Amino acid sequence: MTQLRTVDLHLHTTASDGVFRPAEIVRLAAEANLSAIAVTDHDSISGLDEASTACRQLGIELIPGVEISADAPGGGDCHLLGYWFDPNHTALQLWLGARRRARIARGEEIVRRVNDALRQRNGADAPQLAWEDIAKRADIAGGGSVGRPHVADSLIAIGAVGNRDEAFATLLGTGMPGDVSYDRIQPADAIAQIRNAGGVAVLAHPTYLRDYETVLPSYVEQGLGGLECIYSDYAPSLVASLQSLAHTHGLAVTGGSDFHGPSSSAGGSAVGRPAVPFEVLGPLRDRCAQRPGS
Numbered sequence: 001m002t003q004l005r006t007v008d009l010h011l012h013t014t015a016s017d018g019v020f021r022p023a024e025i026v027r028l029a030a031e032a033n034l035s036a037i038a039v040t041d042h043d044s045i046s047g048l049d050e051a052s053t054a055c056r057q058l059g060i061e062l063i064p065g066v067e068i069s070a071d072a073p074g075g076g077d078c079h080l081l082g083y084w085f086d087p088n089h090t091a092l093q094l095w096l097g098a099r100r101r102a103r104i105a106r107g108e109e110i111v112r113r114v115n116d117a118l119r120q121r122n123g124a125d126a127p128q129l130a131w132e133d134i135a136k137r138a139d140i141a142g143g144g145s146v147g148r149p150h151v152a153d154s155l156i157a158i159g160a161v162g163n164r165d166e167a168f169a170t171l172l173g174t175g176m177p178g179d180v181s182y183d184r185i186q187p188a189d190a191i192a193q194i195r196n197a198g199g200v201a202v203l204a205h206p207t208y209l210r211d212y213e214t215v216l217p218s219y220v221e222q223g224l225g226g227l228e229c230i231y232s233d234y235a236p237s238l239v240a241s242l243q244s245l246a247h248t249h250g251l252a253v254t255g256g257s258d259f260h261g262p263s264s265s266a267g268g269s270a271v272g273r274p275a276v277p278f279e280v281l282g283p284l285r286d287r288c289a290q291r292p293g294s
């Protein structure tokens, strides 16, 4: 029996809020018999070099990837995945650096607000967060991208909560003290940056976006090239309706686990689950922007 070739195009590492290093994620991809993967850290491509070396050793194709947070129309987050851009593109590197600096300023504000909340809830002697601990967890010095999951891990370390879920449910989730907005960007900015670097932009986990069917045409006009139709917890009927939506708008179909780690409730629970067919790669690559001079 010939085995179907599969891929995972949505994976997080320690370059953002994943639990495993890039080389460890690649090892898990090899154990899952994947033919190709994309490492898609939040606003950071600092994990790509290590992933690339590991992929070469294990015979897996690595597609350069990134996941960019933008403002959603009507509030909330819109996540855009970028693929096959040139990782050495200077303008993209500088722009992602600015996105990470915005995250740092926001992270410092989250620490102030969460510490206030901890004192209000637990008294003046309540254990407090230290920014230095969070910065270290996020490997900011090494090009890592800090986010609320790192604050959650620091909250666990000081004994304020038991796990990431509880941290989001009590302190970091929507409308809570740690839900701090920052110098946000529009989806069109993210799409343009990815395309300028020769890549293709894909809307991640579309159902997280309110009224995604209504806003999708405007994203397509802005240069969106794909839709993440196969995703960790999407039922077959939802996958089918998203595939049909992608077809209607001329978008490539993509998919991935959004794996962050085995005990993380964000995203999927294993690398390579759900299975995404290798055949999605051709139409996705066809939608890459032309690189100047190529």
Ligand code: AMP
Pocket (backbone or CB within 6 Å): 017, 042, 069, 146, 147, 148, 149, 164, 165, 168, 169, 260, 264, 265, 266
């Ligand atoms: P940020 O990038 O700082 O806005 O944090 C958003 C990230 O937090 C998402 O990409 C998820 O990885 C994670 N996340 C969101 N909600 C939860 C939750 N309820 N439990 C654990 N992690 C979460």
Ligand code: ZN
Pocket (backbone or CB within 6 Å): 012, 017, 042, 260, 266
């Ligand atoms: Zn994440």
Ligand code: FE
Pocket (backbone or CB within 6 Å): 067, 079, 204, 205
């Ligand atoms: Fe996301």
Ligand code: FE
Pocket (backbone or CB within 6 Å): 010, 012, 067, 258, 267
């Ligand atoms: Fe993600």
